[in-house]
Amino acid sequence: MLRFVILLAYLSWLSVFAMAQTVASQAYTPVVARCPTGFNLVRMAGIPGNQTLSSSEASYIQNRKTDVLPKAWKKYLSNVLSTNPSLPGYVSSILSGASSEVPTLGIATSGGGYRAAIFGAGVLNALDARNSSSDAAGTGGLLQAATYLSGLSGGSWFITSLAQANFPTIQELIFGPAIPTVSNNSWGGWNADYDLATPSMDPAIDGEYYTDLADELRGKYDAGFVVTFADYWTRSLARHFANGTFSSNFYDESYTHGAGILWSAVANTTSFASHSIPFPIVVTNLQAPGQNSSETIAGDFIPLTNPIFEFNVFETGSFDPQLSAFAPTKYLGTTNNSICVTNYDQSAFIAGSSSELFNEANFTNTFNSSYGPILTLMASLMPEPKVEYDVASWPNPFYGVAPDTFIDSAQTNLNMVDGGEDGEIIPLQPLLVKARGIDVIFAIDATNDINGFADGSSLIATQNRTLLYPSAYSFPPVPTSMGEYTAQNLTTRPTFFGCNTTSLNESTPLLIYLANGGPPYDGEASVTNTSTAQTSYTSSEIQAMLNQTFVIATQGYPESGATKDPEWPSCLACAVVDRARERAGVARRGICSTCMDRYCWNGNTLTTAAPIA
Incomplete structure (x- = not known):
């Protein structure tokens, strides 16, 4: 409470003295100019079953498949074979490139605040060929072999930081380089020991910090763009998940602290330009006036029928059939084909939009809440009397598009909220x-359903939503109640969904599901089930979580009495190639046959040993 009293004192001071625009404010301000010749803001993606990717994405994927993935798959195969040389020949044929069929792999990492960011990073560390321990475990290289990588909320913090920092190792991503170069464009680590809300133990320092964050939004506001609490949240996130902030300059306003680091500019990094990283995608939800609340899952805030939006490096929009349209990410903020806006797609604002859950606090008109002093400060500096403060506001590039089906076709701004709110x-x-042709998905679930652990509810929601749009999406069968996940231990072990041979396999990905569902089988007490509300971590806490996540990601589902399944690397590889195997017309055999029997959910129970109590 004391820090808020001090902040209110700052408000009085600000009412007398105008603050000069900071370098961060200048770098955060959108830029308005005439559009390039021949510019077209909206690309219609087509109807379900016949949708198209942007030419830029299609080119990136093709170049990655041609120039990068063959070597990446061979490296991964080598690591798997080092743990078990008796893989069926078809696995080696597919992964070595001898077969005409190859897997198209996507990795999805969930929301759940810092816990999810750390857990997702820990799993990818176990799949990273740059980690010798991962290579020795037989799982290293799968990250490099992936074609797509998606994240939302806490997962978006991880994905955006990884991509804009030029794809460093996971250890360097989180803890920063051993010998840092302090500059606006260099990476400094997650700075997780600084709390996202109150970085200092000194109320006076925090009060000044709050005013600094608010003042960094002045340029955007003065340029005529809507500013909400999501922008304030963005400037906090930027000090953790965008280039330019180090412990040595955390409070130094002579630095831009991630302002001006754009999501579209990831295309200019050397790792992306060489097609060396999986194509990154961030997901957010649309909060729309008149939305169909009858399609909202109990306890959630966004109906399943609302369009899901994605921010990729090249385009932003939705493949959902009610819109099926995209706008260039570089030109977000633009609403016509004549006057173009750039610099709106701040990388941290993408992450901030994907994790904007402040609408759940319902504080738009409750300035007496715990957020009251900050909201009062923003209202004093940048009054927005007719604006919702608890959403991320994006000028609507799809104004007038699909008026019969798109719920926000007549809205001047799109209100984005946390990507997991549906x-x-x-x-x-x-x-x-379907246009992406992904046939196997590695799904990382670090949600907070029960005591900081996942219970499978997210898979149920996805299944329910895909049933609403059967012409657009196909999803493998999963259990329909959380109780089934618990009873069958589906969240405490890796589980494969969609293994059974059906006529739908051609368009239905196989799902490799790995959840933060409980402690590992090695008997260690769990350290990965921290609260989503925990907004700071010490280095030792993070390292302990990374270490335990590595165990969870590499131990598989051991037989009773064991702590590790020695066949897990082979079983994982069998799942990765299974759709490619099916397309090649080859029957499962050898260890793959037994692996798929053990790890696949068969629609009722699992044919495998019970886990260790």
């Missing part, structure tokens, strides 16, 4: 788009 906390939807 219950789909694993960002699977972009990976189900």
